Amino acid sequence: MWDTATLDELTRPFPEFQKKSRVILTSQNKEVALHGKCHSDPLYLRLLKPKESWELLEKRVFGEEGCPDELKDVGGKIARKCDGLPLVLDLIGGVISRKEKKEALWLEVLNNLSSFIFKMKRKW
Known part of the structure; x- marks a missing residue:
């Protein structure tokens, strides 16, 4: 919000x-x-570290299977672009979990994610 x-x-x-x-x-x-505070103080959460971001994204997309080697590089880049925001990682993970597990499609997500994050940061 x-x-x-x-x-x-x-x-x-x-x-x-x-x-x-x-x-x-x-x-x-x-x-x-x-x-928005009513009966309790806000809970301030830290951003995820890059390793934590990748682990969350990987689990969201692949569950217990783990990411294939050919997608790890682009997957890591996608995770880093999410800037440690768990909600964004979960959202993007949900999107790419429904796509074919092909590098070209993931690169498309990565490129579109850059413009999405840029627009969101301008609102902050």
Whole structure:
């Protein structure tokens, strides 16, 4: 979530949001996290390290099988482009898990991911 106005719009249909509703809010914006605080303080999570990022992506895509050698290089690049953000890694992992396990397709994802991440960073 990028701003407090979006949070206000999201919670408007829940008149007793502060009392009974439960919402898990994710944001890199501290102001948004504090604005959404109801009965507990925000939990600040660190970004994943590159090795952790690759492990999460690999598990999301291949489960217990493990990544074939021919995809490890491009897979590692995809993981690094996700900048340690678990939600982005999970999202991208879900996308590529449904694609053929071919390097050309993964390179296409990598190239498109660069523009996606750039657009997202401009919002931060």
